[in-house]
Amino acid sequence: MENAAQQFSSETMNIWVNGEPRLISVGTSLDGLLDLLKLPKVGVAAALDAEVVHKRTWPETILAEGQRVEILTISQGG
Amino acid sequence: MQVEPLKLGSYIINNRLILGTGGAMSHETIAESIAASGTELVTVAIRRIKPTGSGQSLYDMLRELKVQILPNTAGCFTAKEAVVTAELAREALETNVIKLEVIADDRTLLPQPLELIDAAEELVSRGFFVLAYTNDDPIFGRNLQSVGVSAVMPLGAPIGTGLGIRNPHNISLMRELVTIPLVLDAGIGTASDAALAMELGCDAVLAATSITRADSPAVMARAISLAIEAGYLAHRAGRVPKRHLALASTPDEGRADL
Numbered sequence: 164m165e166n167a168a169q170q171f172s173s174e175t176m177n178i179w180v181n182g183e184p185r186l187i188s189v190g191t192s193l194d195g196l197l198d199l200l201k202l203p204k205v206g207v208a209a210a211l212d213a214e215v216v217h218k219r220t221w222p223e224t225i226l227a228e229g230q231r232v233e234i235l236t237i238s239q240g241g
Numbered sequence: 242m243q244v245e246p247l248k249l250g251s252y253i254i255n256n257r258l259i260l261g262t263g264g265a266m267s268h269e270t271i272a273e274s275i276a277a278s279g280t281e282l283v284t285v286a287i288r289r290i291k292p293t294g295s296g297q298s299l300y301d302m303l304r305e306l307k308v309q310i311l312p313n314t315a316g317c318f319t320a321k322e323a324v325v326t327a328e329l330a331r332e333a334l335e336t337n338v339i340k341l342e343v344i345a346d347d348r349t350l351l352p353q354p355l356e357l358i359d360a361a362e363e364l365v366s367r368g369f370f371v372l373a374y375t376n377d378d379p380i381f382g383r384n385l386q387s388v389g390v391s392a393v394m395p396l397g398a399p400i401g402t403g404l405g406i407r408n409p410h411n412i413s414l415m416r417e418l419v420t421i422p423l424v425l426d427a428g429i430g431t432a433s434d435a436a437l438a439m440e441l442g443c444d445a446v447l448a449a450t451s452i453t454r455a456d457s458p459a460v461m462a463r464a465i466s467l468a469i470e471a472g473y474l475a476h477r478a479g480r481v482p483k484r485h486l487a488l489a490s491t492p493d494e495g496r497a498d499l
Contacts, residue, residue, distance in 0.1 A: 181289040202290055206300035208332035215328045233289065235329050237300050239262040239271070240286025241313040241340060241449060 176228040187226065194221035196232065207236050244473055247444055249422055250338035250370025250391040252309050254281045257439070257473060258466045259311065259424065261449025264401075268302050270458050275306055278462035283308050284340055284447065286315045287330050311372070313340035318353065320360035327364055338370045340394070350400040352376050358384060365389035374426050377407075379414040386419050393419045394447065397438065398428025401450045405434040409441055416442035431461070432468035439472025440480075 175186050180196070187196065193216060197204055209216050210233040216224055226232065246253050260280040265271045275283065283303060303310050312330035317323040320343060327339040343360055345353035352375050364371050370391040375381060377395040385393050395415055398404035405428060406412055416423055425438035426447040435446045448465050455461035 201292070203298070203300075206298070206304075206333055207290060208287070208329040210325065210329060213325065215325065215332055218332060235287050236290040236298070236333060237285040237303075237310065237312065237330075238288040239265055239299065240288070240315045241261045241263055241284035241311075241342070241447075 176226075178226055178229065179231040181232070181234060191226050192222050193224040193226060193232070196226060197221070197234065200234075202234060203236075207234060209234050242474060242477060244470055247422060249282070249311075249372060249424075249445070251336075252282060252311070252338055254309070254445070256281050256466065257445040257469045258435075258462075259284060259445055259447040260452065260462065261447055262299070262453065263315070263449045264453035265458065266453075268297065268299060270453065271299075272302060272306060273459040274452055274462035275308055277459035278452075278466035280462070280466065281308055282311055284311045284313050284449070286313055287326050287333065310334055310336070311338060311340050312336065313374075314342050314360075317343050317360075318345070318356070319343070320356045320363065323356070323360040324363050324367075327360075327369060328367075331369070337368055338372065338391075339364060340372045340374060341390075342374045352396070354378075354381055358388060361385055361390050362388045372424065377411040377415065379411060379418045382415045382419045382423075386421050390421070392422040392424055392444075394424040394426035396427035397425055397434060400427045402428055403430030403451055404428055405430050406437055406441070409437065412438065412441045412443065429465070432464040435465045436468040436472035436475070439469055440475050442476055445469070 174189055176189050177184055177186055212231050246255050256279045258278050258280045260283045262271050262283055262285055312334055314323040314326040317326055323343050343353050343357040344350050361371050361373050372392040372394055373385045373390045374394045382393045397406035422444040424445045425443045429435055429448045429451045438446050446469050452458050452462045
């Protein structure tokens with residue numbers, strides 16, 4: 164059981180998405196996260212630990228434990 | 242005389258009303274206001290995405306309506322926040338144009354000039370066309386121009402107050418000192434405020450609350466759009482000088498001896 168638990172924890176990790184905790188598989192890319200959340204990719208921008216990540220690099224940007232992901236779009240304002 | 246197109250950064254608009262979308266009850270209200278006013282440019286904020294469910298997103302709706310989208314940095318208190326928000330807006334909308342807002346506090350929503358000028362300088366160096374929301378200080382407007390912004394956007398009164406243009410003389414002085422586009426932003430309450438802005442020499446007017454929170458937003462959008470065009474024409478028509486005493490418009494010649 165201990166091994167199974169260890170194996171489980173080694174395959175998933177916690178990250179923060181728009182301020183909410185979320186458990187995802189190790190190796191998930193930023194692009195994969197948007198797919199997982201069924202979010203559009205047009206009219207959308209993302210930041211990782213307060214740094215903007217350009218859309219063309221989303222597929223190769225692999226998320227790490229504890230990272231803070233912000234996924235943004237336009238809303239009414241101004 | 243026709244209203245000439247206005248260049249704001251890389252955007253060109255034929256209608257001098259910029260519609261702010263904040264405060265609208267629904268996306269439909271925004272769409273109706275766009276249609277009624279003929280505006281070609283609308284402002285939006287950058288916020289966390291929420292699943293839209295079956296409804297159309299604001300982004301999809303604005304694209305469908307073929308209006309140009311001007312992102313802003315609303316809600317930023319520091320230059321750092323504003324620069325990151327502008328970068329996110331550029332990424333989301335693929336535009337280098339940003340309406341820069343850096344405010345001092347939640348109560349007044351007045352611009353924080355020290356952070357604003359730092360953010361403006363940094364964004365210009367990163368290749369942005371910066372439309373800078375500012376206090377109605379003519380000298381500071383000139384400072385913003387000197388760091389390379391593409392338009393200066395003075396407030397008429399604090400955001401959402403509808404108090405109109407509290408210091409028309411400052412706006413008039415700004416018009417003399419600022420040679421790039423001058424856009425009256427914030428404080429518009431009704432159509433006559435927008436006409437006054439244009440009569441004072443502003444190149445365009447941004448109106449949000451006055452339209453989105455009016456009882457009939459689309460009707461007010463149309464009224465403000467017409468007022469802007471009226472003010473544009475009046476400014477170019479060369480108004481009569483103000484006089485202390487009356488000046489008869491009817492000649493004395495031919496008057497009957499009664």
